[in-house]
Amino acid sequence: xxxxxxxxxxxxxxxxxxxxxxxxxxxxxxxxxxxxxxxxxxxxxxxxxxxxxxxxxxxxxxxxxxxxxxxxxxxxxxxxxxxxxxxxxxxxxxxxxxxxxxxxxxxxxxxxxxxxxxxxxxxxxxxxxxxxxxxxxxxxxxxxxxxxxxxxxxxx
Numbered sequence: 001x002x003x004x005x006x007x008x009x010x011x012x013x014x015x016x017x018x019x020x021x022x023x024x025x026x027x028x029x030x031x032x033x034x035x036x037x038x039x040x041x042x043x044x045x046x047x048x049x050x051x052x053x054x055x056x057x058x059x060x061x062x063x064x065x066x067x068x069x070x071x072x073x074x075x076x077x078x079x080x081x082x083x084x085x086x087x088x089x090x091x092x093x094x095x096x097x098x099x100x101x102x103x104x105x106x107x108x109x110x111x112x113x114x115x116x117x118x119x120x121x122x123x124x125x126x127x128x129x130x131x132x133x134x135x136x137x138x139x140x141x142x143x144x145x146x147x148x149x150x151x152x153x154x155x156x
Contacts, residue, residue: 094142094151097124103142103150112141113155124152 096103103109115136122128142151 092153094140094153095124095126096151097149098151106144106150108145109142109150110145112143114139114141116141116152121152 116139117136118128118133121137121139122133138155140153140155141149143149
């Protein structure tokens with residue numbers, strides 16, 4: 001095998017011999033060794049999982065369940081509070097819409113204040129003045145827990 005530039009061979013040999021005698025300072029050797037050790041530690045740390053990493057997934061799941069439970073509980077509709085007996089004594093008696101036995105059989109009925117169109121009461125047989133049919137009426141409604149109307153009364 002012949003070299004393409006035979007005149008460079010002696011020059012390269014002289015350069016190689018001169019460079020073989022050069023040695024870097026001790027501080028450079030120490031810095032290179034420290035950098036190699038850091039790179040090896042970093043590589044080991046990236047390939048092996050942390051000893052406590054297994055607890056992250058269960059904690060994240062528990063936190064998610066707690067957050068969802070909190071949101072669901074805060075969005076649940078609240079049942080209206082039953083009216084106190086003193087407030088009911090101020091107003092006239094209720095007019096039943098269903099038979100009295102159905103009202104007596106409903107222990108968890110609620111009194112709900114409402115503004116009701118007069119034409120709604122016309123459906124229950126209450127006389128309505130046609131001139132004031134579009135004016136709403138303040139009323140209290142006795143309703144079951146499922147929202148069914150049991151009785152009504154007008155509020156002055």
